Every structure is written in C-alpha cells, then in structure tokens.
Amino acid sequence: MTETALSLRNVDKFYGPIGHGVHAVRDVSMDFAKGEIVALLGSSGCGKTSTLRMIAGFEEVSRGSIMLADRDISRLAPAKRNVAMAFEGYSLYPPLTVRDNISFALKSTNLSAGDIAARVSEISDMLEIGDILDRYPSSISGGQQQRASLGRALVRDADLHLLDEPMGQLEPQLRALLRGRIKHFIKERGLTAILVTHDQTEANALADRIAVMEDGVLQQFDSPEVLRDKPSNLFTGTFVGEPPMNVFEAEVSAEKGTISLQFKNEMSLQYAAGSFSDEICEAMLSRQHVMIGVRPYAVRRTDKKGIRTKVAVNQWLGDQSHIAAEFAGGMLVLVEHDRAEVKPGQEIKIDLEPSSLHIFDRASGEAIAHGTELAS
Amino acid sequence: MEYTSPLEKTLRAIALTLVVIFFMFPILWIFLMSFQTNETILRVPPSVVFEPTLTNYQALITGKLETSAASLEINFMRNLFNSVFLSVASVAVAMLLGVPAAYAFARHKFRGSEDIAFTLLSFRFAPPLLVLLPLALYFQQIGLADTYIGLIWVYQLICLPLILWIVRGYFEDISPDIEYAYRIAGHSWFATFRKIALPLAGPGIAAAGLLAFIFAWNNFIFALVLASADKQPVTVGALAFITASGIQYGQIAAGIVLSIAPTLALALYAQKYLVEGLSLGAVKG
Numbered sequence: 001m002t003e004t005a006l007s008l009r010n011v012d013k014f015y016g017p018i019g020h021g022v023h024a025v026r027d028v029s030m031d032f033a034k035g036e037i038v039a040l041l042g043s044s045g046c047g048k049t050s051t052l053r054m055i056a057g058f059e060e061v062s063r064g065s066i067m068l069a070d071r072d073i074s075r076l077a078p079a080k081r082n083v084a085m086a087f088e089g090y091s092l093y094p095p096l097t098v099r100d101n102i103s104f105a106l107k108s109t110n111l112s113a114g115d116i117a118a119r120v121s122e123i124s125d126m127l128e129i130g131d132i133l134d135r136y137p138s139s140i141s142g143g144q145q146q147r148a149s150l151g152r153a154l155v156r157d158a159d160l161h162l163l164d165e166p167m168g169q170l171e172p173q174l175r176a177l178l179r180g181r182i183k184h185f186i187k188e189r190g191l192t193a194i195l196v197t198h199d200q201t202e203a204n205a206l207a208d209r210i211a212v213m214e215d216g217v218l219q220q221f222d223s224p225e226v227l228r229d230k231p232s233n234l235f236t237g238t239f240v241g242e243p244p245m246n247v248f249e250a251e252v253s254a255e256k257g258t259i260s261l262q263f264k265n266e267m268s269l270q271y272a273a274g275s276f277s278d279e280i281c282e283a284m285l286s287r288q289h290v291m292i293g294v295r296p297y298a299v300r301r302t303d304k305k306g307i308r309t310k311v312a313v314n315q316w317l318g319d320q321s322h323i324a325a326e327f328a329g330g331m332l333v334l335v336e337h338d339r340a341e342v343k344p345g346q347e348i349k350i351d352l353e354p355s356s357l358h359i360f361d362r363a364s365g366e367a368i369a370h371g372t373e374l375a376s
Numbered sequence: 377m378e379y380t381s382p383l384e385k386t387l388r389a390i391a392l393t394l395v396v397i398f399f400m401f402p403i404l405w406i407f408l409m410s411f412q413t414n415e416t417i418l419r420v421p422p423s424v425v426f427e428p429t430l431t432n433y434q435a436l437i438t439g440k441l442e443t444s445a446a447s448l449e450i451n452f453m454r455n456l457f458n459s460v461f462l463s464v465a466s467v468a469v470a471m472l473l474g475v476p477a478a479y480a481f482a483r484h485k486f487r488g489s490e491d492i493a494f495t496l497l498s499f500r501f502a503p504p505l506l507v508l509l510p511l512a513l514y515f516q517q518i519g520l521a522d523t524y525i526g527l528i529w530v531y532q533l534i535c536l537p538l539i540l541w542i543v544r545g546y547f548e549d550i551s552p553d554i555e556y557a558y559r560i561a562g563h564s565w566f567a568t569f570r571k572i573a574l575p576l577a578g579p580g581i582a583a584a585g586l587l588a589f590i591f592a593w594n595n596f597i598f599a600l601v602l603a604s605a606d607k608q609p610v611t612v613g614a615l616a617f618i619t620a621s622g623i624q625y626g627q628i629a630a631g632i633v634l635s636i637a638p639t640l641a642l643a644l645y646a647q648k649y650l651v652e653g654l655s656l657g658a659v660k661g
Binding site: 056057058077078079080081082083084085087088089091092093094095104105108149152156 | 551552553559561562563564572575576
C-alpha cells in the first residue's frame with residue numbers, strides 16, 4: 001500500500017533566470033503513495049498550479065527531480081510521462097464532440113471500439129453528461145465543459161491523474177454529488193490523483209492527504225484531521241478551517257503556580273501550572289512572545305468563571321451561529337450550532353480551555369503546542 | 377434592439393452611397409475605358425456613351441498591338457503569369473517559414489524573441505527604395521538579379537512579416553492548454569502543431585495568406601528595379617503601354633481590369649476572413 005507512485009525531490013521553479021526570476025516553487029519535496037488522492041491547497045499564486053504543471057511537463061523543472069513510477073520524468077516530454085490531466089480552463093478540442101473529446105486518447109491505445117464505447121458511457125453516466133455526448137464544446141455550458149474535461153482525464157489509464165480545479169464551475173448540489181462519485185471512481189480503480197484547489201471543502205472531501213502551499217513553500221502535508229488538529233505553523237493554522245482560527249498575540253509569564261497569558265488591552269488568562277505539561281511551559285516561557293490560536297468551534301460561552309467580552313456581531317447562517325466578540329483589541333469568533341440569543345453589545349463570558357489552545361512562536365510562526373501536546 | 381428613425385436610415389443610406397461611389401467610381405471608369413479606343417477615351421468632353429470594342433482585350437491576349445503608327449509586341453499574358461507565379465510562390469514560401477515562426481513566437485518566449493519578431497515587422501517600415509538600390513547591386517553580383525528566386529526572396533519582405541504577425545495573433549488566441557491536453561494524451565509537439573494548432577488557426581492563416589497574396593500581387597517597385605521584361609508582373613508590365621507613339625489608355629485599362637480581377641474575386645470571396653484577419657492583426661500587433 002505504501003508503494004510510492006510519485007515523488008518530488010527538492011523541486012524549484014523559477015520564472016525567468018534561476019536565482020533571479022520569480023521563485024514560484026521553493027524546494028518542495030513530497031511523496032505520493034500509489035492509490036492516494038492528494039489535494040494541493042493554497043491561495044492564488046501559491047505555486048500549486050506551477051507544481052502541477054511541472055509534474056505534467058508543461059513547465060520546466062528549474063531544479064530538483066520528479067520521479068513517477070520509478071522513472072525520472074523531470075526532463076521527459078509530456079507525451080512520454082503517462083499522465084492524464086483535467087484543465088482548469090477545460091481545454092476541450094473545439095472541432096470534436098464531447099464523446100470524441102473523451103474517447104480521443106483511448107483511440108491511440110489498443111482498446112477495441114466496444115471497450116472504448118463502454119468506458120465513455122460509464123464515465124459520462126458518472127458525470128451526468130450522457131445526454132450531451134454528441135454536442136460540440138462551444139454549444140454546452142461551462143459546467144458541462146468542465147465535466148467533459150474531467151471525463152477526458154479520468155477515462156484514461158495513466159500512472160497519475162492531475163485535476164486542476166476540477167469542480168470550480170459546477171453548481172453546489174452537483175458538486176457534492178460528483179465529489180462522492182469521483183472519489184469512489186478513483187479509489188475503485190486504485191488511481192493516483194492530485195487535485196489542485198482553493199476550496200477547503202473539496203480538499204477535505206476528496207483527498208486522503210492535503211498539501212498546503214503558500215508563497216511557493218510547502219507548509220504542511222498531512223491528512224485533513226492532522227491539518228485541523230495539529231497545524232504545523234501559524235499559516236496552516238489560520239488558512240485551514242472555516243471560519244478561520246482566532247489568533248492573538250500574548251506574553252507568557254509564570255508566577256506562584258500559575259501560567260499567565262497577557263493579551264493586549266489588559267486582557268489576560270490564568271491557568272494552573274498543571275494545565276500544561278512541563279515541556280510546554282518551558283517552551284512557552286523560553287520564548288515569552290507567542291501567538292495563541294483557538295478554533296471558533298472550541299470557544300465556549302460559560303456562566304461560570306470566564307473572560308467578559310462584548311458581543312459585536314451575531315450571525316445566524318441557517319445551521320450555525322457565528323458570534324464575534326471583542327477580545328484583546330480584535331475579534332474572537334465562536335461558533336454555536338443552535339441559534340444563539342445574544343445581541344450586539346450584550347456581555348458574555350467565554351472560556352478557553354487549555355486543551356483547545358494552539359500555541360505558536362511569534363517570530364517564526366512554528367507551532368509550539370497543540371492543546372496539551374507538544375508539537376513535534 | 378436599437379431604434380433608428382426613418383430620417384436617420386435615409387441619411388445613412390445616402391452617406392453609404394456616397395462612400396461607395398467615391399471608391400468604386402475609378403474602378404467603374406477604368407472598366408468602361410477598357411472597352412474604348414484611345415480616341416473615344418481622349419475626347420473632350422468625356423462621355424459614357426460609346427461603341428464598346430473588345431480590341432483592347434484582344435490585343436492583350438494575342439500579344440499584338442496594332443496602332444496607326446506600327447505594330448507592337450506586348451507580353452501582357454506573360455506578365456499576368458509572372459504575377460500569379462510570383463505571388464503564389466512568395467506566399468507559399470512565406471507560409472512555410474512564417475507559420476511555424478509565428479507559432480514559435482506565440483508559444484515559446486525565448487531570449488530575444490520579441491526583438492526578432494519586431495525586426496521582422498520593421499521590414500515593413502523601411503522605404504522600399506532605400507533597400508532596393510543596394511540590393512539590386514548585390515543581386516547583380518551574386519547572380520540573383522532578374523531571377524524568379526531573387527524576386528520571391530525579396531517578396532518575403534512583404535509577405536513574411538504580414539503572415540508572421542497576423543498568424544501569431546491567431547495562435548495566441550488558442551488556449552495553450554488545448555495543446556497541452558493533446559500533448560499529455562501522448563502526442564509530440566509536432567503532432568500537436570499539425571493536428572491542433574494549425575486547424576484551429578486555419579481561418580487566420582487563410583486570411584493572412586490572402587492578404588499577403590494581395591500585397592504581393594500589387595507590388596510594383598521590387599519587380600521594377602530587380603526584374604527585366606520577361607520576369608515582370610502586370611503592375612510593372614503596364615508601363616509598356618506608355619510607348620514612344622503615345623500612351624495606350626485602352627490597353628492599360630483592360631490590363632488593370634484583368635489584373636485586379638483575381639484579387640478582387642479572392643477578396644470578395646474571403647471578405648469575412650480578411651476583415652477578421654486585418655482587425656485581429658491590428659489589435660494584437
């Protein structure tokens with residue numbers, strides 16, 4: 001199971017001369033297991049598409065190497081890499097019908113016409129495009145083109161399937177439906193797939209592991225659960241999760257058996273020394289300047305001892321309440337699943353449990369501890 | 377829908393008619409002249425009433441011009457053939473060189489690519505005479521003066537930049553991802569160029585080719601300087617009608633009608649592509 005399908009070794013991408021041009025991808029190393037679905041997640045311009053295009057062979061690898069199925073493909077022509085790709089801009093062949101677009105690559109294999117037809121009909125049923133197979137790309141909608149393009153990639157037998165924003169144009173219901181079907185399709189055939197997306201829901205739903213990229217640097221490459229529970233740095237912590245993690249600057253001090261977190265605006269939290277392990281206390285105290293992060297879902301309102309804050313906004317989103325409260329010169333967002341009956345200006349008390357805190361080094365952004373566990 | 381009042385419609389129609397008359401009148405006048413003898417053409421005041429004659433066309437096609445003074449040999453048909461041959465060959469060569477070059481300029485940004493493309497375009501800026509006189513000397517030394525090859529080569533100054541810049545715009549309009557999609561399905565870049573890029577840019581290539589053909593056809597100065605009578609196209613050949621014994625207006629008119637007929641037919645036939653090709657070239661260039 002842990003056989004490596006694709007491996008990137010110290011890959012760099014410069015647009016322009018090496019060392020001077022735009023450094024789009026910085027020293028990225030990743031291993032993708034066979035049969036794994038990996039999402040490259042990041043904001044626009046973070047290098048995720050550049051990475052994908054280097055794997056496909058449309059962009060030259062400036063430095064480093066890419067191994068696919070035990071071959072070094074970093075200098076191979078795209079045609080020789082045995083990779084399939086669905087493009088963000090669909091890129092269907094205009095003079096061909098949807099059916100021909102999908103079956104196009106299969107025709108140069110030694111599959112019989114019957115096999116090809118069977119595959120095309122299977123994939124078009126899955127993607128709900130069976131009724132437009134005989135139409136031309138120019139006469140169908142963006143969403144349909146996107147599915148046709150996805151079908152053209154998935155129908156192929158390739159060592160690797162690359163999907164660039166594969167569902168961006170689909171309407172929400174269809175997207176949710178297809179996500180499940182596509183994941184099933186990929187898993188059933190044991191395909192290895194990399195998808196590029198900026199949609200966290202999509203990444204979480206489809207991928208076994210998510211690679212978070214920012215500024216050309218691979219920030220973290222882990223399962224969705226680990227990304228949520230143990231973000232390795234401040235960036236992944238605040239980037240992954242919706243609504244985003246609350247983050248506040250704090251100074252750590254210890255006195256008389258309590259650990260004190262001093263926030264801005266004279267706000268502070270005191271914890272018994274036993275709340276954190278000795279290692280965490282030591283790590284926090286040695287740095288003194290830290291960032292404290294807490295997920296909106298982990299913030300609780302309380303009637304007992306807690307910090308007094310004032311509600312600024314209370315939004316009911318139909319299935320959950322987002323309450324923003326003034327906290328340490330900023331806003332602390334908390335999420336409740338029932339309709340919260342609080343009004344702006346009202347005072348509430350909130351509680352931050354030690355186990356829900358994510359502690360980061362302020363200078364480097366590296367994680368120090370997640371709850372009561374020291375970050376590795 | 378935009379509403380236009382009847383008055384506005386009428387005014388527009390009048391304006392259009394005026395423009396059409398302004399541009400078409402010389403052609404119409406030449407067409408009428410081609411059916412007249414020198415005497416009727418030169419009478420004062422001119423009149424559109426005359427007895428049509430085919431002698432001008434006859435003279436051109438048979439190659440013998442009988443005047444009151446003497447009989448004159450004319451190679452008009454030879455010139456017409458030269459025009460066709462030179463234009464077709466020049467456009468063919470320019471396509472062969474220009475289309476792949478345009479593709480390269482559109483797809484592969486290499487060091488100095490913009491400079492080279494611009495240099496090629498700048499051939500169109502230079503006054504032709506400035507280039508031609510030294511070129512004539514060189515051509516004489518290397519034996520290219522008064523040869524078809526030499527002329528076709530020089531015609532590349534007209535055709536190549538035109539094709540390069542127009543076709544480049546068309547290639548740039550094609551999403552590179554369509555080509556990538558084809559390449560990743562196991563095809564070489566050359567197959568992609570042939571099977572995807574060329575067909576998709578087809579209309580643009582056709583338009584550029586037609587334009588280049590028309591420009592080559594209408595060229596006068598290159599052949600005037602670099603070729604002698606038997607290699608000259610119709611544009612230069614028409615000079616032969618200015619003889620010692622007078623200017624043969626009738627034959628000149630008939631020659632013009634015969635020589636603009638092919639390009640006019642082509643232009644009318646491919647009007648849509650031409651307008652597209654020209655405007656795209658203008659925007660992109």
